[in-house]
Amino acid sequence: MRIRRILFALALPAALFSFLLARARAGGPQQDQKKYSQTPTIEEYQPKSTLVTKEHKVERAKFPFIDIHSHHWNPTAEEVDRLVREMDTINLRVMVNLSGGTGDQLRQTVATMKGRHPDRFVVFANLSYDDINTPGYGKRAAARLEQDVKKSGAQGLKIFKNFGMDLKYATGERVHVDDPEFDPVWDKCAELGLPVLIHIAEPLPFFDPWDYHNERWLELKQFPGRARPPEKYPPFETLMTERNHLFAKHPKTNFIAAHLAFHGNDLERLGKTLDALPNMYVDIAAVLAELGRQPYSAHDFLVKYQDRVLMGKDIYDVNEYKWYFRALETRDEYFEYYRPRHAFWRIYGFQVPDEVLKKVYYKNALKLVPGIDAKAFPE
Numbered sequence: 001m002r003i004r005r006i007l008f009a010l011a012l013p014a015a016l017f018s019f020l021l022a023r024a025r026a027g028g029p030q031q032d033q034k035k036y037s038q039t040p041t042i043e044e045y046q047p048k049s050t051l052v053t054k055e056h057k058v059e060r061a062k063f064p065f066i067d068i069h070s071h072h073w074n075p076t077a078e079e080v081d082r083l084v085r086e087m088d089t090i091n092l093r094v095m096v097n098l099s100g101g102t103g104d105q106l107r108q109t110v111a112t113m114k115g116r117h118p119d120r121f122v123v124f125a126n127l128s129y130d131d132i133n134t135p136g137y138g139k140r141a142a143a144r145l146e147q148d149v150k151k152s153g154a155q156g157l158k159i160f161k162n163f164g165m166d167l168k169y170a171t172g173e174r175v176h177v178d179d180p181e182f183d184p185v186w187d188k189c190a191e192l193g194l195p196v197l198i199h200i201a202e203p204l205p206f207f208d209p210w211d212y213h214n215e216r217w218l219e220l221k222q223f224p225g226r227a228r229p230p231e232k233y234p235p236f237e238t239l240m241t242e243r244n245h246l247f248a249k250h251p252k253t254n255f256i257a258a259h260l261a262f263h264g265n266d267l268e269r270l271g272k273t274l275d276a277l278p279n280m281y282v283d284i285a286a287v288l289a290e291l292g293r294q295p296y297s298a299h300d301f302l303v304k305y306q307d308r309v310l311m312g313k314d315i316y317d318v319n320e321y322k323w324y325f326r327a328l329e330t331r332d333e334y335f336e337y338y339r340p341r342h343a344f345w346r347i348y349g350f351q352v353p354d355e356v357l358k359k360v361y362y363k364n365a366l367k368l369v370p371g372i373d374a375k376a377f378p379e
């Protein structure tokens with residue numbers, strides 16, 4: 001009895017003391033405790049991986065490579081010189097600028113890029129749609145392209161994403177991807193041996209409702225204008241059908257469908273599409289997370305379709321290529337991706353054999369794009 005009374009007499013001041021001590025510590029841990037017991041938003045939740053596994057940071061590509069998908073609008077001489085210095089640090093041998101424009105703008109861009117560094121850049125032309133409502137548009141566009149190639153030095157044609165999507169005639173009718181008005185343009189590309197790098201549609205989730213099941217919820221929150229609701233835009237499948245019809249209708253024209261043709265989430269479908277359309281190629285620009293979340297399938301796909309896939313990055317940042325090198329060249333597991341709005345998941349390396357890597361890095365581009373000096377690349 002007496003012992004219990006003594007213990008009680010001691011416990012009370014001790015509890016009071018620790019309470020005062022906790023208050024004196026400015027309430028930090030207590031407040032944190034409260035905050036962390038609540039459900040975080042998906043942007044707040046940033047768990048640190050505890051996985052311990054081999055890491056291979058690849059700062060420089062194993063082979064010199066060609067970036068088939070980059071954008072540099074009206075670059076200045078200083079910007080171009082800086083680009084070359086940065087390209088050298090990662091083994092980027094030839095950069096394809098898809099944003100050359102047409103006419104004077106194109107001539108100027110070719111002069112600034114190739115004039116200073118002839119063997120380091122390729123410039124693709126773009127179409128002007130300014131006179132699309134005047135009869136005979138397709139033939140005029142084809143003739144302008146021929147001038148852009150023969151007089152100004154364009155080495156390919158890039159078609160931007162508004163084609164098939166937002167581009168409309170004055171009547172309000174959408175320009176369909178397989179619109180016969182453009183046939184002279186595709187035929188001209190076949191005649192001149194020019195590849196067409198074409199961006200049709202957008203990632204499938206942009207066409208789906210923006211709800212908590214949407215894989216691109218975050219991107220659609222950050223960029224609501226990227227949503228493609230059915231009241232305003234053609235359905236994804238309509239665009240795929242028109243695109244495949246375009247490629248089938250022009251078997252002599254080589255088309256590079258940008259961003260894995262937006263089938264990176266369904267490589268079996270992409271494989272079947274490539275099987276059906278021998279003049280179709282794809283780049284991997286900005287869709288690395290699709291491959292990185294299915295490393296076994298990605299590896300097997302790249303081995304099977306090694307002659308049809310090209311290296312590309314899209315938005316230029318010299319520091320972001322290393323994710324592509326690491327995914328293509330290593331078997332690293334569960335590493336963070338560089339753009340959370342594309343993927344909230346981590347990715348895995350799918351290391352392909354050197355012969356496949358060489359094709360993706362440069363051999364396929366050398367086959368498709370005229371006028372690149374092959375001597376700068378290994379056999």
Ligand SMILES: [Zn+2]
Pocket residue numbers: 069071314315
């Ligand atoms: Zn692009």
